[in-house]
Amino acid sequence: MADLGSLLFQRAGRIAAALWPTPLCPPLRAAQAELCRSLQLAFRLASAQRRAIVLEPTRPAGDGVLAVKLPEGVCWGRPAAVPLPPSLADSGWRGGRPRPITVMPQRRASANVWFLHHGQEALCLQLGLRGSIEVLRYRPRLRAWVNC
Secondary structure, three states: OHHHHHHHHHHHHHHHHHHOOOOOOHHHHHHHHHHHHHHHHHHHHHHHHOOOEEEEOOOOOEOOEEEOOOOOOOEEOOOOOOOOOHHHOOOOOOOOOOOOEEEEOOOEEOOEEEEEEEOOEEEEEEEOOOOOEEEEEEEOOOOEEEEO
16 A cells, blocks of 8 residues: 555656756756767667677776766765655665666667766666666655656
8 A cells, every 4th residue: 555655646746847847957967968978879889899888887998898977976876865766666676886788789788777866866767678768857855756
């Protein structure tokens, strides 16, 4: 029953977020752009070089490895006060550290989830096995995850 109440609260939060838009803070906006650019570059390189490219958040760039640089003040992980998005609630995902993403030709990738935060605001990047990218934003005032 508690799960049903949480689900209804999330839905109400998403509706309120759509009606009450607020801009994403500049550091998280820059981090989101950097992540999306890095993923697109990794897909292009994998296709052009016909080999796997690894997108690594904590290692320096090298042969077949792209590094992701975050703006100052933006941290990897999900703060304890921020709940998991509803789509991840039953997934068993608990880690806060980002894992490398391997991008292969034909726009395929190893699925992964990355969380970023800056203060109370958080982003969740979900990469599907077919290379689809979904970015969610946590709205602390509404206590809900919304599409970014």
